[in-house]
Amino acid sequence: MAKSQVFQLPTPDQVADHLAANVPRGPSRLVSWLPMMAFFAVLVISLAFDHVIAAVLPWMALVVVLWFVSARARRVRRLERQAVEVEEMAILRYHLLTLERAWQLLPSLVGVPSVHGRMVSCIAHCLDQLQLYDSAILTYSFLIDRLPGDHDQAVRLSIxxxxxxxxxxxxxxxDDNLRGLRGLVLSINNTVINGAYQFAQLVQHVRTNHFEDAVALAPVLVEQLRPLGVEAAYGHALMALSCHHLSDSPGTDEVDVWWHRATLLMPAVELIHRFGELRVLDGRSMPPGGQV
Amino acid sequence: MVEPDGLSQSGDRGDGGSLKPPGVELGLPAFVPATLHRQLLVDSVIWWMFTFALLAALGLSLAVVDQQESFGMLVCFVLFGGAWVLFNLTNARVAQQLPQITQLVECGGREAESLIRNVTLRRPLHRGVRLLVYHRMAMLRYRQRRFAEVVVICRSVLSCTLGPARQVKAHLLILMAEAGLECRDWYGAWAALVELHRCRLSLAEALRLLALQTRYQVQFGDDHPALYGIEHKMLMADLMSAEQCGATNAFLSIAAWRLDQPDLSRRLWERAQLLCTPRQLEEVKSAVMATHQGQNISGSSTITVSSPGIDCPV
Structure with a gap:
């Protein structure tokens, strides 16, 4: 996708090709040692010849080496700055724009593996938020395959x-993934990961119509989803949906309380945008005198 | 204001602002501003000695280029050049250790203390590298809740010419403001907040400034400015971490309650309850109460401590 063209959402094949074409590489050893090799070569030449130019040559070589090293450092700093800008756009939820910028930046990051990983992570997050789930799964897998299995970030990405x-x-x-992660999540003392895992389980119960299992999570759900911040709203909304499906009379307090919690943290339209099945709960309001 | 001389005097206070909890032997000694200034002076003297020696070698090698001594001067140049490279290698090694120090600071363990102590003893270091190490020391002390020392470190580092370390200026100011609020150095916190408004901030820093400024305004009873642009502030707060977002909502809720806006106050407090643990909400309440205990700093008469009908803080 050329820069001049209008950016179009990539297909899974395009994502796979782009990631395969831009696999991170460590800095080249030859390029790392080239300045020193050149400098010593010039020094040897300078010692071998007895001429004015030969005396000045090492100094010129030193200046060139310093310029080369500082130019390389400047380039890495510039790329890191650009990466931070892209990440900030992702935090501000400009997902399409972030995806475009990260996509275009990726080829120049193959020599800077740490920043490369962050950009691929940004791409995965944006694809997920744009509901291009096939592409997002591919990108998550690309990242997970390159991280140690028990790494916090790998666990988070797996969830x-x-x-x-x-x-x-x-x-x-x-189901296989979540079963595999259970032991790891318990061993990691990270409340955000624990919250994300709990949320994933809730989604699984709702998707498989196991609403009783979902409702069984209710007593500790607020506590466990708390570290997710406003994203916890999705969990509260899914709990409201589970209560809605289980209750005989659709207008029960439980449903209203959970839906109220969800909409306190996030507008209903955003909740429904991500989980279309929540549409049945739209328009509900908290009963008077209710408590969060 | 926290003065350096006050460090030893406040050593056994036992509150959040104490510098050295009694009975605890620390790997890293308490910060003394004079030590930092002495280290910076020694670093710059050694650096300039190297540079002059290198320039002298260059001048001499060019001056005697047609004479027999030219080979000797070239060797001299190589020796000085080697020493110069070694000097830079030391700096590069310390600079490479900075991310590791940051990671250890996040864990708040003693390893970070010993690593920082070893690094600060190295010399010569570039001014920027040394100041970055002291920035990590401020982060460590903040993590250890030694807020008075954080204020002193930040103030000392910011009083120096930062050079390449200016990238952490905003973070130093944020640490200083936050530690100032914790140890009730109100003037220091205010000065840091004012200075932060003059800095170019990243998104994370801007969010932290919003949280700190809201806390400062609510603690001082400046409720109208705190609630100004409330919808935008709530949207920005949603981008913060859960704890920070919850605390900001709680502070805004208190301001709304005091300005007789119960609906807004209830909504904000309910959000805070979903985002903060009860203990965190207690800390918010006690921070507001502590500010006004025995004194009304802002001179405002709107600060009331009463119990509203809803489960609200004040």
């Missing part, structure tokens, strides 16, 4: 991938 798989009704894959 995100499982949620994307559930959204695509790849229920068996998601």
């Amino acid at each position: 995100e991938r499982s949620i994307a798989q559930l959204q695509m009704d790849h229920l068996a894959d998601a």
